[in-house]
Amino acid sequence: MVTAGAAVGAGWMLLFGLLATSARGYIWLTLIAGILAWGASAVLARFGDRGVAVGVAIASGVAVAIAGLVVGYRMAGGDWLLW
Numbered sequence: 001m002v003t004a005g006a007a008v009g010a011g012w013m014l015l016f017g018l019l020a021t022s023a024r025g026y027i028w029l030t031l032i033a034g035i036l037a038w039g040a041s042a043v044l045a046r047f048g049d050r051g052v053a054v055g056v057a058i059a060s061g062v063a064v065a066i067a068g069l070v071v072g073y074r075m076a077g078g079d080w081l082l083w
Contacts, residue, residue, distance in 0.1 A: 027070060
């Protein structure tokens, strides 16, 4: 079930990532999708399947971490993406 949750979480994050047209849009959409995925993971952990909740949390956490790396890389070059 963890694998199924990770696959669904990765698909969710990929869907939002493909909607972006710029790096700034990618960051904001990834943060929004990550917050929604973590909320769904919390609901699943409380009332549903905990394995799926772990998979969704892992996939969304990795995606938000990648977005953080993009922000850090661009910030090192003198460009702050979030404003």
